[in-house]
Amino acid sequence: MNEEERLSALLRQAPVPSTTFTVSGAVRSARRSLRRRRLAMGAGAAAVAAVAMVGPALVQVGQNAVVTSTPSPSLAASPSPSLSRKASSPWVTEELPIPAGVTSVKAEVVDPTGRYLAGAGDDQRVVLWDNGSPMLLPPLHSPVHNVIVKSINSSGDIVGTAEDKQASVEKNYPWLYHHGQFVMLAPPRGEIRAYTIDINSRGDILGASVEGLPLLWHVSDPGKVTKLSGLDGAWGIADDGTVGGRASGSGRPVLRDPSGKLTYLDELPGRSGFKMSSFTGEWAAGHHRGQSSTLTAARLNVRTGELTQYPHYVGPIFRLNATGAFLTERIGQPRTVFVDPQGNYQELFPLTEADVAAMLANPRVQYFEAADLSDDGKLIVGTQTASADGRTDWIPVVWRLKR
Amino acid sequence: MRAEDEREFAEYFTARLPHLLRAAYLLTGDAHRADDVVQAALTALYRHWAKVKAADNVDAYVQRVLVRQFLDEKRLAWSRVLLSRSLPDRPAAPAEPFEVQDLVHTALRKLPRGQRAVLVLRFLCDQSVEDTALALRCSTGNVKSQTARALGAMRELLASADVRSVP
Numbered sequence: 001m002n003e004e005e006r007l008s009a010l011l012r013q014a015p016v017p018s019t020t021f022t023v024s025g026a027v028r029s030a031r032r033s034l035r036r037r038r039l040a041m042g043a044g045a046a047a048v049a050a051v052a053m054v055g056p057a058l059v060q061v062g063q064n065a066v067v068t069s070t071p072s073p074s075l076a077a078s079p080s081p082s083l084s085r086k087a088s089s090p091w092v093t094e095e096l097p098i099p100a101g102v103t104s105v106k107a108e109v110v111d112p113t114g115r116y117l118a119g120a121g122d123d124q125r126v127v128l129w130d131n132g133s134p135m136l137l138p139p140l141h142s143p144v145h146n147v148i149v150k151s152i153n154s155s156g157d158i159v160g161t162a163e164d165k166q167a168s169v170e171k172n173y174p175w176l177y178h179h180g181q182f183v184m185l186a187p188p189r190g191e192i193r194a195y196t197i198d199i200n201s202r203g204d205i206l207g208a209s210v211e212g213l214p215l216l217w218h219v220s221d222p223g224k225v226t227k228l229s230g231l232d233g234a235w236g237i238a239d240d241g242t243v244g245g246r247a248s249g250s251g252r253p254v255l256r257d258p259s260g261k262l263t264y265l266d267e268l269p270g271r272s273g274f275k276m277s278s279f280t281g282e283w284a285a286g287h288h289r290g291q292s293s294t295l296t297a298a299r300l301n302v303r304t305g306e307l308t309q310y311p312h313y314v315g316p317i318f319r320l321n322a323t324g325a326f327l328t329e330r331i332g333q334p335r336t337v338f339v340d341p342q343g344n345y346q347e348l349f350p351l352t353e354a355d356v357a358a359m360l361a362n363p364r365v366q367y368f369e370a371a372d373l374s375d376d377g378k379l380i381v382g383t384q385t386a387s388a389d390g391r392t393d394w395i396p397v398v399w400r401l402k403r
Numbered sequence: 404m405r406a407e408d409e410r411e412f413a414e415y416f417t418a419r420l421p422h423l424l425r426a427a428y429l430l431t432g433d434a435h436r437a438d439d440v441v442q443a444a445l446t447a448l449y450r451h452w453a454k455v456k457a458a459d460n461v462d463a464y465v466q467r468v469l470v471r472q473f474l475d476e477k478r479l480a481w482s483r484v485l486l487s488r489s490l491p492d493r494p495a496a497p498a499e500p501f502e503v504q505d506l507v508h509t510a511l512r513k514l515p516r517g518q519r520a521v522l523v524l525r526f527l528c529d530q531s532v533e534d535t536a537l538a539l540r541c542s543t544g545n546v547k548s549q550t551a552r553a554l555g556a557m558r559e560l561l562a563s564a565d566v567r568s569v570p
Contacts (some may be wrong), residue, residue, distance in 0.1 A: 007557060008526040010507050016425050017434040023416045026442055027409065030449035122542055146544035148551075163547070195551075212558070233558070246559075275559055286559065314513060316559060318552075334515060392540060 003212075086349045086356050091338070091380070093351050096129060096396040099136035107371065107381040107396035108149045109158075112201070112322060114374035116156045117381050119396055120147040126158065126177065127396075140175060140182050142166075151198045157219055159185075159196040159205050174207055176222055183222045188215065194225075198236045206237040214245055230254070230262050235286075236279035244279025244302075253284065255302060268305050274298055277316035280375075283324045287315030297328055310343060322375040335359075336370040338380060338399070348399050350384050368397065377401070404452060412452050415461070416445060423469055429523050430473045432512050444469040466528045467538035470520045474539075510560035518553035521546055 096117070098105055105121035107129075117129040124147045126137045140147065144162035152158045157178045164171040171192040174185040176199075187194040188209055198206040203219035209227075214234035216226045228234070231254065233246035241258035253265040253276035265284060266272050277286035281302075288298035288309050297315035300307045301324070313328045320326035324341040337345040349356050350367045359367045370382035378401040383394045404412070416423075423444070427437035447468055448455050458464040511519055517539065524535045525546075532550075536543045 003554065003558060004526060007522065007554070008529075011429060011523065011527040012425075014425070014429060014507050016421075016428045016437075021420070021424065021438045021441060023413050023420055023445075026416070026445045027413060027449065029442060030446040120544070122544075124544075146542075146547045148544060148548050277556070277559055316513075316556060318556075329515075 085347065085360075086353070089349055090346055090402050091348055091399040092402055093349055094398050094400060095351055095384075096132070096398060097134050098396065099127060099134045102127065102134075102136060104393040105396050106383040106394045107398065108383075109152045110372045110374050110379055110381045111152045111154045111156070112375035113154045114376060114379040115154070116152050117396075117398070118149050118152050118158045119381075119383070120149050120160070122394070124162070126160070128156065128158065128177075130156065137177060138182065140173070141184070142173065144173065150196045153199045153203070154201045155203075157199055157203065159199045159207075161195050174217075176205065176217070176219060178203075178219045178222075185217050186223045186225045188225055188227060197234060200237045200241070201239045202241070204237055204241050206234055206243060208234060214243060216243075228256060229260055230256055235276055235284075238279070238281035240281070242281070244276055244284050246276070253286070253300075255279075255284075265300055265302060268307075271300070271305070271307055274300055274307060275316065276300075278318050278320050278326075280320055280322050282322065283320055285317035285320045285326055287317070299324060299326065308343065310339070313339060313345070319372055321373050321377060323377055325373065325377045327370050327373060327380070336368075336382070338370070338373070338377075340377065348380065348382075351395070351397060355384070370399065404449065408452055408456075411456065412449060415456075419462070419465065423465070426466065426469060426523050426527055427473065429511060429527065430470070430516075430519055432508060440469065440473050443472040447472065460534075462528075463530060463534050463538075466524060466530065467534075470524060470538050474516060474520060506560055510557050513560065514553055514556060518549050518556075521549045522553050522557070525550060 106119040108119040143165040146163040149160040205217040207215040214228040231245040247254040297310040297313035368384040380399040
């Protein structure tokens with residue numbers, strides 16, 4: 001049974017509480033709702049007529065109602081808590097320029113220095129930003145779709161995956177953009193799918209097979225793939241080639257150095273519940289499982305062994321940088337926040353004041369996704385969603401730390 | 404709605420109700436909210452039953468409406484309540500070890516709502532990537548990436564139970 005089959009079985013087996021819900025009751029309720037709707041439409045028409053007669057006072061009420069559910073630029077004229085919160089944020093939200101002809105693109109990764117950013121558009125083309133200047137990269141050689149950008153290093157080398165558009169079976173391509181060209185990375189012998197995960201500054205490319213077994217390529221030899229022994233999962237590769245992953249069989253968090261030596265991260269007292277989901281060299285992050293089933297965001301300094309648990313943040317942590325800062329959500333708040341190395345969070349806001357007002361009025365709606373952060377903790381990349389005329393577009397954005 | 408249509412409607416949903424309630428419960432993690440989501444979906448489908456039953460794939464259409472009701476919280480009264488982190492009571496006997504069932508619910512709840520919806524549509528409702536993209540009004544690439552992220556998170560969370568096989 002593969003992973004997807006297992007998940008499918010789990011979802012089908014998960015117990016569901018008994019309910020008094022019946023279809024006949026639902027039909028009765030639906031009938032009542034339909035009647036109310038028809039009555040409301042009639043009453044609404046009457047109310048519109050009344051507003052037209054009464055004038056400005058009722059019109060003012062109407063504008064406030066629109067501000068609550070639909071952003072209104074007029075809010076800018078009267079400072080509100082939302083605007084003051086954005087103004088006091090240490091982060092400035094900026095829209096990234098996009099190349100001519102591109103309408104919708106995500107900003108998905110940033111290199112450790114903050115110089116290079118990259119993302120894929122809905123036309124399956126990859127965009128590279130160099131110091132903020134966008135460049136539309138050439139199409140991948142084969143007809144592909146579902147192009148995904150996974151990682152970028154300080155030389156501007158990008159790795160990602162794409163699905164084969166013509167293959168009758170689900171073939172895909174792990175790819176590398178290096179020295180101005182796309183090249184396909186060789187999958188393991190006999191396999192038609194493989195994934196990229198991370199690329200470090202010296203050009204080591206970490207990936208995984210369909211079963212999740214870690215793979216290694218290098219930018220200088222994309223046709224040569226090596227299976228990494230001792231691991232059955234991997235999360236990141238440090239600049240010295242050390243891989244953070246999961247030990248085969250036991251599932252324990254482990255570091256594998258280039259010689260193949262394994263160092264377990266959960267051996268010190270109190271670390272046995274730590275599970276890794278991201279790794280940057282000095283830091284590993286993920287979640288910690290204590291006595292109960294509650295999963296707490298957690299970060300481990302692999303040099304000192306210091307484990308920090310964050311009960312107010314959602315685990316696992318998937319994005320962290322070299323200083324130990326990371327991106328996650330607060331418990332009960334479905335919005336990405338930046339957490340500094342000391343564990344203090346800073347809110348991120350969307351582009352315009354109207355967007356901010358809408359976001360705070362609808363706190364459970366996600367208006368943007370922050371995806372990656374630079375090592376100096378001064379730049380975060382992500383995507384804001386914009387909907388208009390039944391179409392949803394992506395706007396690539398950065399959050400830049402105020403100087 | 405004509406009496407004949409109403410009979411068809413009732414027959415169809417009587418057969419599908421357990422599946423829809425399961426999907427809604429996995430999405431919401433709360434029995435009352437699951438009932439609300441299913442009720443909202445059925446009300447919407449009742450209004451447009453003639454269109455629904457003419458669809459090429461009625462099941463996919465219904466699942467799409469259900470998931471959109473879940474994602475469109477503004478229409479539901481419970482949207483004004485913050486999600487609880489505590490697990491609901493579970494009167495049914497679990498088929499998997501308790502810890503795994505516990506983790507399934509916990510793991511789903513840890514996922515962003517969109518990823519939860521992707522997993523339910525793909526692996527409970529058996530919808531294709533294309534149908535899932537249609538339901539969520541996003542690209543197939545987005546579905547694939549959301550699936551990969553969600554699977555990654557679920558993999559790690561479930562692995563912590565050290566249980567790797569399903570009977």
